[in-house]
Amino acid sequence: MNIRSLLLSSAAAASVLLGAAAVQAQTAEGQVPPVGSDVRSTLSPGLHDAGQAISNLTLEHSVQPAPGFFDREAIFAPPTQEEWEAMRARAAAVEAGTAEPAPPPRYSALALANSDMAMSNGKLFVGNFNGFNAYDVSGDGAPELVLSVVCPGGQGDVSIHGDLLFMSVEQNRGRLDCGAMGADGDVNAERFRGIRIFDISDLSAPRQIAAVQTCRGSHTHTQVPHPTDPDVLYIYNSATSSVRKSDELSICQEGEPGENPETALYSIDVIKVPLNAPEQAAIVNRPRIFADRETGEIAGLWKGGRFGVGGQNTAQTNHCHDITVYPEIGLAAGACSGNGILLDISDPENPSRISELFDPDMSYWHSATFNATGDKVLFTDEWGGGTAARCRAEDPHTWGANLIATIEDGKLEGQSFFKLPASQAAIENCVAHNGNLIPVPGRDLMVQAWYQGGVSILDFTDPARPMEIAYFDRGPVDGDRLKVAGHWSAYWFNGRIYASEIARGFDVLRLAPSEQLSAAEIAVAERVMAETINPQTQTRPVWEDHPDVATAYLDQLARSQGLEAAVTEQARAFVERWRAGRIDRARAAELSRTVAAVPDNAPAADAARRKALGELFGRLGQRR
Amino acid sequence: MSLTLAALIAGLVGGAPQTPPIFNPGAPGAAPRVISADEAVALSRSGHVEADVRFMQHMLLHHAQAVEMVELLKSRGSSPVVKRLGERIAQSQEAEIELMKEWLLGRGLAVAAPDPHVGHRGHAPDPDAPIMPGMLSPAEMAELAAAEGAEFDRLFLQGMIRHHQGALDMVEALLAEPDAAEDPMLSDFASSVTADQSAEILRMQSILSEL
Numbered sequence: 001m002n003i004r005s006l007l008l009s010s011a012a013a014a015s016v017l018l019g020a021a022a023v024q025a026q027t028a029e030g031q032v033p034p035v036g037s038d039v040r041s042t043l044s045p046g047l048h049d050a051g052q053a054i055s056n057l058t059l060e061h062s063v064q065p066a067p068g069f070f071d072r073e074a075i076f077a078p079p080t081q082e083e084w085e086a087m088r089a090r091a092a093a094v095e096a097g098t099a100e101p102a103p104p105p106r107y108s109a110l111a112l113a114n115s116d117m118a119m120s121n122g123k124l125f126v127g128n129f130n131g132f133n134a135y136d137v138s139g140d141g142a143p144e145l146v147l148s149v150v151c152p153g154g155q156g157d158v159s160i161h162g163d164l165l166f167m168s169v170e171q172n173r174g175r176l177d178c179g180a181m182g183a184d185g186d187v188n189a190e191r192f193r194g195i196r197i198f199d200i201s202d203l204s205a206p207r208q209i210a211a212v213q214t215c216r217g218s219h220t221h222t223q224v225p226h227p228t229d230p231d232v233l234y235i236y237n238s239a240t241s242s243v244r245k246s247d248e249l250s251i252c253q254e255g256e257p258g259e260n261p262e263t264a265l266y267s268i269d270v271i272k273v274p275l276n277a278p279e280q281a282a283i284v285n286r287p288r289i290f291a292d293r294e295t296g297e298i299a300g301l302w303k304g305g306r307f308g309v310g311g312q313n314t315a316q317t318n319h320c321h322d323i324t325v326y327p328e329i330g331l332a333a334g335a336c337s338g339n340g341i342l343l344d345i346s347d348p349e350n351p352s353r354i355s356e357l358f359d360p361d362m363s364y365w366h367s368a369t370f371n372a373t374g375d376k377v378l379f380t381d382e383w384g385g386g387t388a389a390r391c392r393a394e395d396p397h398t399w400g401a402n403l404i405a406t407i408e409d410g411k412l413e414g415q416s417f418f419k420l421p422a423s424q425a426a427i428e429n430c431v432a433h434n435g436n437l438i439p440v441p442g443r444d445l446m447v448q449a450w451y452q453g454g455v456s457i458l459d460f461t462d463p464a465r466p467m468e469i470a471y472f473d474r475g476p477v478d479g480d481r482l483k484v485a486g487h488w489s490a491y492w493f494n495g496r497i498y499a500s501e502i503a504r505g506f507d508v509l510r511l512a513p514s515e516q517l518s519a520a521e522i523a524v525a526e527r528v529m530a531e532t533i534n535p536q537t538q539t540r541p542v543w544e545d546h547p548d549v550a551t552a553y554l555d556q557l558a559r560s561q562g563l564e565a566a567v568t569e570q571a572r573a574f575v576e577r578w579r580a581g582r583i584d585r586a587r588a589a590e591l592s593r594t595v596a597a598v599p600d601n602a603p604a605a606d607a608a609r610r611k612a613l614g615e616l617f618g619r620l621g622q623r624r
Numbered sequence: 625m626s627l628t629l630a631a632l633i634a635g636l637v638g639g640a641p642q643t644p645p646i647f648n649p650g651a652p653g654a655a656p657r658v659i660s661a662d663e664a665v666a667l668s669r670s671g672h673v674e675a676d677v678r679f680m681q682h683m684l685l686h687h688a689q690a691v692e693m694v695e696l697l698k699s700r701g702s703s704p705v706v707k708r709l710g711e712r713i714a715q716s717q718e719a720e721i722e723l724m725k726e727w728l729l730g731r732g733l734a735v736a737a738p739d740p741h742v743g744h745r746g747h748a749p750d751p752d753a754p755i756m757p758g759m760l761s762p763a764e765m766a767e768l769a770a771a772e773g774a775e776f777d778r779l780f781l782q783g784m785i786r787h788h789q790g791a792l793d794m795v796e797a798l799l800a801e802p803d804a805a806e807d808p809m810l811s812d813f814a815s816s817v818t819a820d821q822s823a824e825i826l827r828m829q830s831i832l833s834e835l
Contacts (some may be wrong), residue, residue, distance in 0.1 A: 068646045068664025087729060094734035108807075111668040130668040148646040149656075150664045172812065177651040180667040184805035185815030198649065206656055208649040279652065 035397040040422040040454065043475030047072070047504070050477065056457075056470035056517065060496070061142045061508040065114065066133040068148060074112040075477065075503045076484040078387050108173075109387075110154065110484065114500045116220070116434065119493040119533040120160035123147075126500050127156030131178075132167060134203075137496075143508065147203050151178035153192065157220045159534040161233055163201035164278055169193055170217030170241050178208065187248040193217030195235060195271060197278050210279045212271055215243050215252035215264035220322040222536040224348045227327070231276055234348045236332070237269035238320040251283075257298035265318040266290050266298050268334075270349055289343060289353050290317055290336070302338030307360040312383070312399055314338050315364045321382075324368045326538040331407075333368035333377045340365045340379045340405065342412055357405060357412040361398040367434055370538055371444040373608075376463055377412065378446060379403045380432035387484045391430035391453045393423040400431040402448075404463045418466035420453045422473070427482040428452035434489035438497075438511070439528040439541035440521045441549060442556045442609040445469070447497050451486030452476060455499050455509065459516070461605045469516035477503055493533050495526035515559075520551035545616055547579045553613040562606030567594050571613075578620070589621030675801040676810050677728070681736065683794060683817070684724045686756050687717040690787055693760070693768065697780055700772045705831055706780065709824070713784070716820055720813070727809060757797075758790015774835065781832045788821040788828075 043051035052059070064070070079087070093099035115127040122138030123146065134147035151167070153174030159166045169192060173182035176192045183191035195218050197210035216239030226232040243254045243264045252264045270285040292300030304316030317338035325332040325345055332343040332351060340362075342355040363383035370377055383400035384390040390400040401419035405412045424430040428451070435448030444461045454473025460466040477485035483503075490499035497509040511526075513519040527548070528541050543549050554571055557563035563571075571591055577584065596614025598607045646664050647656040659667070694714040701707055728735050755761075760768065760783050768779050795814045798804050805811045 067643055068659075068661035071665050071668075074665075074668065091729045091734060095736050106669050108669075112665070130664070145643055147644055148664070150646055150648045150659060150667050152667055177654070178649045180669070182805070182807075182811060184799065184811030186812060186819060187815065197652075203644070206647050206649060208652050208654070208656075211652045 035391070035393070035395075035419055035421055035423055037393065038422045040471065040473040041393075041424065043473060045427075045476040045479030047075075047477055050475035052472070052474050053454075054472045056512050056514040057455075057472050057497070057509045058512050059472060059507060060510050063135065063143050063505045063508070065112070065503075065505045066145050066148050068150065069112050069114075069128055069130060069133065070503075071107070071112060074107040076107070076109040076111075076113075076387070077478070077481055078109075078484065080481070110502070111152075113155075113484070113488070113502045114506065115155050115488050115502075116157045117489050117491055117493075117498060117500050117506075118158050118160050118535070119491075119498075119530075121531060124493065124498055124506075125158050125160060125165065126506055127158040127167065129154040129156055132156055132158050132165070134200075137493075137498075137508070143506075147200070147206060149198070149206055151196065151208070152180060155219060157218070159221065159223050159537075160200075160532055161223060161273075161534075162275070162532075163199055164273075164275075165198040165200045165206075166221060166223070166235060167196045167198065168218035168221050168237075169196055170219050170239065174217070176211055186245050189248075191244075191248065193241075193244065195221055195237060195281075197273070197281060199278075210281050212281050212283065213249050214239055214269050214271075214283065215249060216319070217241050217244075220536070222323045222325055222332075223534050224325050224332075224345060224537065225327055226348065227346070231274065233273040233275055235269075235271040235273060235281075236323050236325070236351070237271060238322055238334075239269070240319050240321060240337075261298065263298075268320050268323065268351075270351070272349070285349055287351055289320075289334070289341070289351060290339075291353075293353075301336070301341075301356055302358055304338060307358075311360045312363050314358070314360065314362055321365065322367045322536060324370065324536045324538060326370045326374055326540075328540050329370075329374040331370070331374065333370060333379070335365040335368045335379055337365055338362075340368060340377070340403070340412060342377070342407065342410070355407075355411045357403075357414055359403060359414055361396070361401075361417065362403060363399065366432070369436060369446060371460070372437060372439070372441075372541055374540075375407050376444060376460065377405045377407065378460060379405065380434075380448075382431055382433065384429075384431050386431060386433065386451060387429050389424065389426045389428055389430055389482060391420055391422075391424040391428070391450065392426055395423075402432050402458070402460075402466070404460050404466055406463050415463040416466060418458055418460065418468075420450045420456055421468050422453075422471075424450075424453050425476055427478065427480070428476045429482060429484050429486060433487070434491075434535070436491045436535040437538075437541075438492045438525050439543075440517070440525045440552065441541075441543050441612060442553050442605070443521070445517075447490050447492050449487035449490040449499060451484075451488070451502075453486065455487055455490040455497065455507075457511075462603075469514070470511065472499075472507070472509055474504075489535075491533075491535050492525070494529050518552065518555035520548045520555055523548040524552045545619055547575050550575045550578070550613060550616055553609045553616075556609055557606060557613075560603070560606055562602060563595070563610065567591070571595065571617075574617075583620055583623060585621050585623060588617045592617035592621055675798055675804040676807060679794065679798045679804075679814075680724050680728055680810070681734070682756055683791070684721060684728075684735065686759060686787075686791060686794065687721050687724070689759055689765075690714070690717045690784065691721070692765070693780060693784060693787070696769055697776070700769070700776045701780060702773045703777045703831075703835070706777045709827060709831065710780070713824060720817070723813060727813070756790060757793040758787045760787065778832070778835055781828050781835070785825055785828050785832070788825045791817055791821050792825075 039053045113129045118125045124135045131150040135143035137143045153169035154171045157168035174192045194214040195212045199207045219240040222236045224234040244252045267286040272284040273281040290301045301317035315337045320334045320336040323334045330346040332345045334341040340357040343351040362381045366382035367380045397419040398417040401417045430453035433449045438445040447457045457470040485503040487499045500506045511522045645658045648659045649656040694710040697710040
């Protein structure tokens with residue numbers, strides 16, 4: 001799931017740090033929420049019957065893996081050090097004729113792992129290393145499997161646009177014809193690594209219609225709409241694995257830029273998809289987004305290695321792991337191995353880097369999510385690659401965690417770290433992983449997967465003091481040893497949380513009201529609907545004026561004591577009458593003024609809530 | 625039986641809830657085919673087969689002989705061009721030997737193949753029979769070890785060309801086996817062998833023609 005490359009160059013490191021407006025997200029003692037233990041830390045193990053812990057959520061459905069996408073033997077158990085030694089000893093014994101050779105493993109790592117998801121037209125699409133599945137989730141009942149497609153090649157990151165489904169493929173065994181035979185050799189005309197395009201307009205006959213080959217395959221991809229032309233879609237391809245031979249794909253060359261300036265390293269792929277003829281999708285640019293702004297040096301960011309004694313080992317920046325775009329604000333946030341970056345995507349074919357962040361506690365910048373207003377970015381760190389236990393009690397809580405940054409004057413500034421606050425067992429792979437925003441106005445809430453650390457919801461409205469407000473977790477999938485399982489992604493889609501589980505299928509969760517999140521706030525979030533949701537293509541949530549929205553703001557202001565008691569009482573009374581259908585326009589206008597009269601020393605979040613609530617009352621005051 | 629009819633019957637007899645067919649798409653533009661759940665699971669496997677294991681164990685021995693031949697070259701050859709070529713061959717084959725050992729050990733497999741000659745009514749292996757495609761027989765190795773100077777260079781090149789050709793034949797034989805070379809590491813390795821040794825054959829033929 002990641003690549004480490006360990007070039008250490010302290011001089012280069014220093015120059016990157018001095019050049020970049022890098023701010024260490026080291027906060028004052030006590031501000032980073034500690035990692036302790038709670039009921040999640042000691043749950044009983046089991047594949048189908050593990051112990052569970054849940055807080056402020058209800059588990060509505062647990063859906064088993066689709067037929068053809070599960071085999072107990074395929075659950076990957078990374079060999080321990082002792083096992084490597086034992087394998088060597090056994091091999092020696094076999095040579096000496098005193099032991100039988102061990103049977104070969106039937107599966108490569110993660111062969112049937114469920115991975116990332118997207119939602120479209122009432123269907124949840126769950127990617128898998130072996131293909132993808134789609135479930136009808138439009139009704140009230142349990143999700144219903146409606147489509148299964150097998151096409152091996154991992155990792156199966158999926159996105160949807162209309163009747164097109166895009167899938168990322170990176171493994172050497174990927175084939176153009178979706179076969180199992182693999183593709184042997186360095187140069188193989190049958191091999192496919194890149195972005196597949198499927199036509200899913202007819203669920204009884206899904207077709208692969210295009211396969212865009214790329215130099216390093218595709219680990220994740222992100223859809224970027226054209227600003228003006230609805231017939232064009234761009235795809236940003238992030239690839240993390242080895243470069244293909246030029247005899248296999250002529251545009252591909254290897255090497256560091258010093259020896260080969262045409263190297264396929266140090267860029268992303270921009271693919272242009274003509275929506276009227278998607279089979280003609282092609283790479284149109286491979287921008288050098290890591291180049292030094294002054295010197296133009298292609299390898300302009302972190303060269304890899306540790307910064308300082310006893311520090312984390314930060315990977316080299318020669319690729320992005322994942323990019324999240326927010327077209328409405330013209331920006332993209334890239335989680336690019338050794339750095340987090342901000343890109344200007346106003347010209348999507350030519351993204352350009354406008355800011356970069358380095359932090360010595362980050363091992364591998366993995367994902368990025370903007371808050372709704374676009375002035376914060378939450379980056380994740382996949383220390384350990386996702387197959388290792390990194391939420392143990394002894395693990396530093398700034399490692400393998402979320403780094404919360406703000407954007408100030410177009411520059412990223414690191415503010416704080418957040419890690420799953422309950423330690424997990426040494427036999428549970430766990431680290432920060434994929435998630436998205438829960439659209440509650442007035443707050444920055446994110447639901448997120450932590451592999452076998454489960455699902456966690458955090459509030460990062462105050463970038464210096466992130467806190468958890470809900471969770472769901474199971475015990476380890478195996479009681480004896482670490483086997484790779486747990487939640488790959490947890491996303492808010494149209495009113496519910498869907499969380500793909502590597503080995504166990506997926507879960508559907510619903511928010512439950514608590515002191516941390518009121519019923520009105522939940523109701524507002526559940527009302528935000530979209531036809532198609534690709535989590536890495538963020539859209540600004542729109543909340544229609546509704547009594548629940550006003551109540552949500554009032555609940556938040558009550559929690560933070562950000563609104564005077566008398567005004568709160570009047571506002572709540574007004575909202576009750578509004579619910580009953582009676583809007584007093586004069587009162588609305590008056591409330592609008594008092595609510596919006598924010599004291600100078602009010603915290604930013606409260607000021608924003610009062611402003612928004614004031615505007616809402618203002619609009620009611622002007623209704624005819 | 626068509627899918628629809630099967631589904632209908634399943635419904636009539638109160639069979640398991642309907643799950644949709646599992647599709648395996650073809651190449652871009654082609655129609656998909658329907659597969660069973662078992663086939664779907666099988667498609668996810670990328671293990672190795674017996675043929676892969678034998679290939680790696682035999683190629684280890686094959687490479688070891690090339691290294692042995694280059695050892696002789698150092699003291700018995702005369703042309704500096706041939707010696708340089710020999711060094712390169714030895715280096716790349718030694719690296720590949722390490723790779724093959726790791727591949728085998730990493731899968732809990734024996735590094736040495738069970739010897740097919742042992743237990744064969746106890747008689748010693750035929751000194752004139754090569755062990756693997758292209759390998760020099762024990763008699764031929766002895767001849768090489770006895771030669772020196774330009775004569776050695778000639779025998780070395782002829783022997784190594786045959787040796788490399790043998791390696792290419794081994795790769796070809798492997799790829800002809802059903803389901804062989806699915807393992808990505810092994811398939812990468814097999815194609816390196818083909819690419820490197822093909823190029824070296826051409827080089828050696830050119831040097832040989834100039835001797």
